[in-house]
Amino acid sequence: MERLLLILRAVFQSKRADRELDEELQYHLDMQVQEGLKRGLTPQQAQTAAKRALGAITQRKEEIREARPLHSLDGLWADIKYGLRGIRRNPGISTLIVLIMALGIGATTTVFGWIDGMVLHPFRGATDDGQLAVLEAVRANGIEAPRVSYADSRDFQDSLRSISGLLLSEKGPASIGEGENAYVVWYENVSGNYFHVLGVKPILGRAFARDEYGDRAKSLTAVISYRLWKNYFHADKSVLGRTVRINRYPVTIIGVAPPEFVGDFPGVALDVWVPAPVADQRNARRFWAIVRLKPGVSISQASAEAATVAANLSRAFPKTNEGVGARIVPIWKAQDGASSILASPMAILGAACGLVLLIACANVANLLLARSVSRQREFGIRLALGAGPGRLRRQLFSESLLLAALATVSGLPLALWFQSLPAYLVPPTGVPVYFNVNPSARVFLFAALVSLVSAQISGLPPAFQSLRSNVVDALKQGGRSDTQSGQSRRMAGMLW
């Protein structure tokens, strides 16, 4: 407890701690003077002797300060203020640096946003989508579509111990309404546990009940998308319980999905979900299957288990299941869906942007290096005044961090806008193509990380270079300040 107080005091009262240190040393000085007087020195001599003895300690004050806990926070504010002043002093070069970095950080963040939203996390609105994976049928010839039949899915659901749920869906176009009000929507025939497995809760009404799915279903029900509810039903709350005709069948609307939810198939936005009539033939393989893994289970474990179950099925039902295996894969490795189509181009794009960022960092490092050469004198003076090399390095690092932060702040809005662009590039086909281009928290985290890393990369060479500066050389106002030293030239050569 007392230790904690000490730490807190050190953080919030570093000024006071400095004052107390001065007072303590002053006391020591006075005692020393008295001692000198006792030994018969004149007051003048005693003063001088004492001051000389104590003079050595002013150089070590920084060391005493560094002994304080969280000392590093101490000068942070000073560093930031100093860095801002440096930026204002060189507005041209600073703007250039910020622009270069903004380009690098912006481009990388944009592509990360695409990879994050379109490839890795396409299921917007689903809860804990990291646990969702695709169950596929695998055939030796690899030609037929990798879909799963209802009857097989029952066996997978019952025997796979690594999953907590399995949903089925099959999508297609449908007409909603009749006559002049008819409207084309994309709908899905789904299993009754669809919303439960995805972890999606309707914002209006409810999801399907047990007796609304399968053989027990007396009538058809539907959950509609928020988009359809807004555009077709004009956000009318009395839509619940209303019966509409979907492909001429009477269907009762029981719920409205939340606005962010668009379905379980990457690349397509769906508008109506209806519990599917059950087909019992094992070879009626027409369903897209998503499983939710139990916590702590890896995809490869689940996949191995699925393969075993499939092997058992082909032994038990050779007529329909001969040569049909199964596997569980992450969404971006599935044989179907936009995520897997986009995975490799996005990886290439990401690598290219990483290179752009590296080149940007190298350029910035060069500009900073040029600036640090002209600042040799300043560093020399600071070293002579007792600043430790660590203190100087921190100063330089916080300067490049400041620049990177400014670059991120100016590059991020651009990146977020760029991220949303694929939505405008979709040609108007009959299919409601949809990409998840909404930035997640991960995108912001990534931008912060990239900013930190690029500050580190571009700030290191100047920091090393400046520490090589010799106090005496730097303070001499000779030709040093206008010709580069061999060291800095070598460093610059390496960067270009």
Next chain:
Amino acid sequence: MSKPTDLVQGTLDLLILKTVALEPVHGWAIAQRIRQMSSEVLQVGESALYPALHKLEQRGWIEAEWKLSEANRRAKYYSLTRAGRKALAAETENWERLAGAISAIVRMV
């Protein structure tokens, strides 16, 4: 910027702890006592003493209090904490082992 090497690193800590253990003292007095107790052999410079004192304080082995000194002035008095007392015992034992080992070697020839 070399650090004073008058004393083996770590030994100064032990000397300070020992001095402070007797009664609360301020920095000046610590330097004086070490000099007197060692019959003028050990001279502790200010530039080594104060960093060491502050380091020990941050480590929680000694604590400081502002009090009036004999000269009727405000001075920072250091005293041993409970952790410091334990540390002193450990450091003393360490020192004795080390000193014994060194003198055993030195006297061998």
